[in-house]
Amino acid sequence: MAMKKISQAELSVMEVLWMQSPQPASDIARKLAAQKRWNIKTVKTLLSRLVDKNALSTTKDGRRFLYAPLISREIYARKAARTLSDRLFGGRATPLVAHLAEGRGLSDEDIADLEKLLSDLKREGLNNER
Amino acid sequence: MAMKKISQAELSVMEVLWMQSPQPASDIARKLAAQKRWNIKTVKTLLSRLVDKNALSTTKDGRRFLYAPLISREIYARKAARTLSDRLFGGRATPLVAHLAEGRGLSDEDIADLEKLLSDLKREGLNNER
DNA sequence: GCCCTTTGATTACAAGTGTAGTCATATTGT
DNA sequence: ACAATATGACTACACTTGTAATCAAAGGGC
Numbered sequence A, B: 001m002a003m004k005k006i007s008q009a010e011l012s013v014m015e016v017l018w019m020q021s022p023q024p025a026s027d028i029a030r031k032l033a034a035q036k037r038w039n040i041k042t043v044k045t046l047l048s049r050l051v052d053k054n055a056l057s058t059t060k061d062g063r064r065f066l067y068a069p070l071i072s073r074e075i076y077a078r079k080a081a082r083t084l085s086d087r088l089f090g091g092r093a094t095p096l097v098a099h100l101a102e103g104r105g106l107s108d109e110d111i112a113d114l115e116k117l118l119s120d121l122k123r124e125g126l127n128n129e130r
Numbered sequence C: 001g002c003c004c005t006t007t008g009a010t011t012a013c014a015a016g017t018g019t020a021g022t023c024a025t026a027t028t029g030t
Numbered sequence D: 001a002c003a004a005t006a007t008g009a010c011t012a013c014a015c016t017t018g019t020a021a022t023c024a025a026a027g028g029g030c
Helices: A008-019 A025-032 A040-052 A073-089 A093-104 A108-129 B008-019 B025-032 B040-052 B073-089 B093-104 B108-129
Strands: A056-061 A064-069 B056-061 B064-069
Touching: A008 A025, A008 A040, A008 A064, A008 A073, A025 A040, A025 A064, A040 A056, A040 A064, A073 A093, A073 B073, A073 B093, A093 B073, A093 B093, A093 B108, A108 B093, A108 B108, B008 B025, B008 B040, B008 B064, B008 B073, B025 B040, B025 B064, B040 B056, B040 B064, B073 B093
Parallel strands: none
Antiparallel strands: A056 A064, B056 B064
16 A cells, blocks of 8 residues: 655645645645645646545545545655655764754754754653663 | 756666766666666666756766766755755754654664764854854 | 677657646536 | 536646667777
């Protein structure tokens, strides 16, 4: 049942549905219109393809459909992060963060957040120990 | 001169050239043969496309070409990390790392590395201050 | 000198993607 | 009731990607 790959354009549609769901195509198209200049037909094509790919479920609502994600943003994001990290950073988080830091720089807040995350992770590690 | 998108298969070719360059197609194909079962024709197609995309330069060496990357792995990796981070994590490093941590878990070494990176970043911040 | 191999150039071709258009039907406003 | 509109199903079509094959010229082995 391995989920097929979601394309760039399709991902934009997923984002709208991850923010709220279920929604009919018309609403999705309206929200997307802010960023992309897509004809509603285009949005509908993308929706159909996502349904084919088992990324969305549909429920009938009168003569139209309501769409909802079948994969969570969490899972998708995790997979994408994993893939990138494996592919370009040998699966290590540090070089990835280092690359992000370079050029853009991490804010003080980012650094504080990361430190907190790390201390939480260490605490977990200890718990698993015994 | 915006660099065109490098595809998955093309990226594998880039990896070989990032490890060593310049190289002729035959060498590249031989090295790739370890992972992918690609006909040398396939490798040559990918090389041509990468040249078209301005991702590789060529220099004549007798009757063949030597290929070399026009973008560094560093830059490419940074851009990819940036894109993913912007697209799925609102540009923040922390949720990205958190996602990586979840499910796979960061090793003690990863955590130590990250802590070192963070303290280096803080030191830099101080230096910039004055 | 001639055949086999290597190489670049060109071409192939199906699947996936971006971006719609057409057609038939159901719905709604007047 | 009828025209304009919305909607789903299907179709279109150029471009990209994965994965080669063909063709012609150039070199290399014997």
